[in-house]
Amino acid sequence: MQIQKINLGAEPSGIGGDSARTSNGKVNTNFDAVVAEFADVRASIPSVTSDLGQSTTIAISQKLFTDTLMSQFNDIGVQGALGFGTGITNKLPTGMSQMQGTAIKGHENWGNYQYSDGSVMVYVPRFYYRWGHVNSPNYAKYGVNALDVKSIYDFVDVVAANAAGYALHRAFYDDGQIKDGFFVDKYQCSNNAGKASSIKNGIPLSSSSANAPFSGLTGAPANTLAGAIDAAKTRGSAFFATTIFIQRALSLLSMAHAQAATSSAACAWYDATGVNNFPKGNNNNALRDVNDTAVLYEGTGYLTAGKTGSAQPFAKTTHNGQYSGVADLNGNMWEVALGLTQTAGSFYVLRTSAKASALTSGATLATDAWGTAAMTASYDSLGASYGELTGVVRNFAIGSTTNQVFSTANSGLAWSASCAGIPQLGGAGGTNAYGNDRFYDNRIEHLCPIVGGNWSYGAYAGVWAVHCYFSRTNGDHHFGVRAALYSV
Structure with missing residues (x-):
């Protein structure tokens, strides 16, 4: 200039x-x-x-x-614009503090907070979303899959939002309450002096003795998917392994940003062609992204696993395409996602009355994340089939060019299923908008979903990818964890 x-x-x-x-x-x-x-x-x-x-x-x-300096508290921002997808809060949990630039929109630490153990977490304010409305500014291009996101300042309450066709995302319900927002790890968890922490360039934890095991943490959590619950607790009792609702809220924000962005200025992974218009990651088995080989990670030394948050350009790997966002949701390590399971042949989804941080890692108690007693105490049944989960072992690419992929319901089972990433019947076939990510349904007892893909999953990895393939007792060298925490 x-x-x-x-x-x-x-x-x-x-x-x-x-x-x-x-x-x-x-x-x-x-x-x-x-x-x-x-x-x-x-x-x-x-x-x-x-x-x-x-x-x-x-x-x-x-x-x-x-x-x-005068940004509003709990404002999700405007999709397509700088600062979208993160925000600030005036209700910090004990041990959480602001970082340099936390309250400055556009700063790399906008909406980022640091816990006492050094973990960096991103604050995501509660938001409303709307699918496929004829009044959407994105309807002409995306039709029934047009996606709009609004902040709490756009409506006086949930009822008013519902009247305009919007729903409050399931990720903001916990313990029977509507939460202002949630904190989610910016990075995949790594071993930080015995704690599962979210630290840049950390070596991601896994549920295998061969690769940075959960068992190396304080208390030696089991090297299983269920062990992710206990791994997250090493940071504190209020922390929990992310729910599938939180994971899908991040996916939804990414898609909303993709539909509204007009350049890479506010979205580093933006692709005007729409072919690769989604967050990138370590997924090509060579520390790069299969859709954008300019993205490069630093290896951990174990196979082609990458250090979490090590990618360059970093912003291409975050949910909002900005330095402030949540990193590594596409590839690198599969992440445990609680809240959807299967028992006795039926799918179950966690109720809004349940408290995510109270879930325990067994399969016998009412407080557990699995088992008959837990299903009675904390879950609603979706039945043996629901939407594209048709009751048989199958896998499918998420997305449709003609049908609406996710339900527009603002309450009930259809709403819960949509917020858990379960497509409606007809919402399969795959599209570029959904990254051609896949949903695997293995019909397994004590199901523990994992999301995102791993370092070698290729084009099937992505922010919408779901593997409902393994039981709580399974573990592997590429199954990891990301923690979350609700605002007070």
């Missing part, structure tokens, strides 16, 4: 300097240059023409001040 400096002339009278008109002309030119650099505030930057009788203004200062 070329800045024009005003010639003040000789002291004290300014002899030989620029006239008032010339000086204001240079100011105008400088403001025009700022407009070109910051197109998003173009309308707020006036020309300074006091010499011509017009008033000056501080609109640009007000704009920048409002967007940074």
Whole structure:
């Protein structure tokens, strides 16, 4: 940006300097240059023409001040814009603190907080979503799969949002309460002096003795999918392995951002063709992304596993395409996702009255995440089949070019299933918008879903990928965990 400096002339009278008109002309030119650099505030930057009788203004200062230092609490932002998908809160859990830049929209730490163990977590404010509405600004392009996201400031309450066709995401219900938001690990968990922590460049934990095992943590959690629950607890009793609802909320935010973005300025993984318009990751078995080989991870030394958060360019691997986002949701390590399971041939989904942090790792108690007693105490039955889960062992690509993939319901089983990432009947076949990610249904007792894919899963890895293939007692060198925490 070329800045024009005003010639003040000789002291004290300014002899030989620029006239008032010339000086204001240079100011105008400088403001025009700022407009070109910051197109998003173009309308707020006036020309300074006091010499011509017009008033000056501080609109640009007000704009920048409002967007940074005066950001609203619990605001999810505007899809397609800078700052979308994360936010700030005024209700911090004990041990959580702001980082440098947490409250500055556009900063790499916008909406990022740090726990006392060093874990970096991203705060995601509660939001409303709407699928396939004819009034959607994205309807002309995406039709019945157009996706709109609104903040809590757009509606007076849930009832008003429902009346406009929006639903509050299931991820914001816990222990019978509507939560302001949730904290989710920015990085996959690694062993930090015996705690499962979210730390950049950490070596991701796994449920195998061969690769950074859960059992190496304090208390030696089992090297199984169920062991992820106990692994998350090493950070504190309020932490839990992410639910499938939180994982799918992040997927939904990614898609909403993809549909509204117009350039890579606010979304590093943006693809104008729509072919690869989704977050990238370590999934090509060579520390790169199969759809964008410019993305490169630093290896852990174990096969082609990558250090979590080590990718360059980093923003291409986050849910919102910005440095502030949640990283590594596509590939690297499968992640445990609680809240959907199978018992005695039927699928079950966690009730809104259940408390995620209270779930335990067994299969006999009412507090457990699995087993008959738990299903009675904390889960609702979806039956032996639901939507594209047709009651037989199968796998399918998520997405349809003609049918609506997810239900528009704002309550009940259809809503819970949609927020768990279960497509409606007809919502299979695969599309680029969903990354051609796949849903695997193995019809297994004590099912524990895993999501995202691993370092060698190729094009099938992605933010929508779900493996309902393994039981709670299974473990492997590429099954890991990410923790979450609800706001107070």
